[in-house]
Amino acid sequence: DSGVTQTPKHLITATGQRVTLRCSPRSGDLSVYWYQQSLDQGLQFLIQYYNGEERAKGNILERFSAQQFPDLHSELNLSSLELGDSALYFCASSVVSLASTDTQYFGPGTRLTVL
Amino acid sequence: GQNIDQPTEMTATEGAIVQINCTYQTSGFNGLFWYQQHAGEAPTFLSYNVLDGLEEKGRFSSFLSRSKGYSYLLLKELQMKDSASYLCAVIGAGSYQLTFGKGTKLSVIP
Numbered sequence: 001d002s003g004v005t006q007t008p009k010h011l012i013t014a015t016g017q018r019v020t021l022r023c024s025p026r027s028g029d030l031s032v033y034w035y036q037q038s039l040d041q042g043l044q045f046l047i048q049y050y051n052g053e054e055r056a057k058g059n060i061l062e063r064f065s066a067q068q069f070p071d072l073h074s075e076l077n078l079s080s081l082e083l084g085d086s087a088l089y090f091c092a093s094s095v096v097s098l099a100s101t102d103t104q105y106f107g108p109g110t111r112l113t114v115l
Numbered sequence: 116g117q118n119i120d121q122p123t124e125m126t127a128t129e130g131a132i133v134q135i136n137c138t139y140q141t142s143g144f145n146g147l148f149w150y151q152q153h154a155g156e157a158p159t160f161l162s163y164n165v166l167d168g169l170e171e172k173g174r175f176s177s178f179l180s181r182s183k184g185y186s187y188l189l190l191k192e193l194q195m196k197d198s199a200s201y202l203c204a205v206i207g208a209g210s211y212q213l214t215f216g217k218g219t220k221l222s223v224i225p
Binding site: 002004031033041042043044045048055056058088090103104105106107108109111 | 148150155156157158159160163202204210211212213214215216217218
């Protein structure tokens with residue numbers, strides 16, 4: 001158990017809908033990262049937050065957005081869902097983002113299925 | 116940009132030693148990580164290399180050659196539970212994001 005929690009574990013929804021994935025980092029970690037993992041693409045970095053502020057952006061679609069709250073939990077919002085958005089979504093956390101070599105610890109993931 | 120290559124699949128026998136290679140091309144380099152991921156589960160941290168050489172941690176060792184853009188993960192005394200995907204990931208200079216390879220699926224057979 002990494003100490004990172006994610007809810008829900010599974011999510012099934014329809015095309016065009018909007019969902020919110022939630023992540024709580026390890027105690028003491030200030031930085032949260034979101035990744036998408038699909039069968040053919042591997043783990044893809046989406047976005048990073050540090051202490052409430054966006055720090056880095058990867059291959060995140062405009063239909064997706066995220067935020068980190070004062071209590072450091074984070075939410076990833078996915079809207080206008082398409083079949084291709086079906087994937088495992090992982091959250092990871094690390095102590096600080098200033099040292100880019102901080103080890104990231106991953107949560108159990110949310111499996112999103114878009115029908 | 117960054118490009119990371121690993122073999123797609125490998126098979127090894129219980130009790131044996133296996134080496135999983137990773138080559139990378141990055142715009143700057145600030146460290147290489149290895150993660151283990153069982154199917155449908157979270158990646159778990161195995162090792163981190165930033166300087167050339169071998170890092171040993173129990174049955175697992177990781178090697179890095181920055182001049183060659185090359186790393187390997189060495190697993191000794193293989194156990195059935197080591198059947199998993201092994202992900203190589205790199206952080207480029209001035210970057211906060213991990214770029215992952217597609218992973219090597221290791222099957223350990225009796």
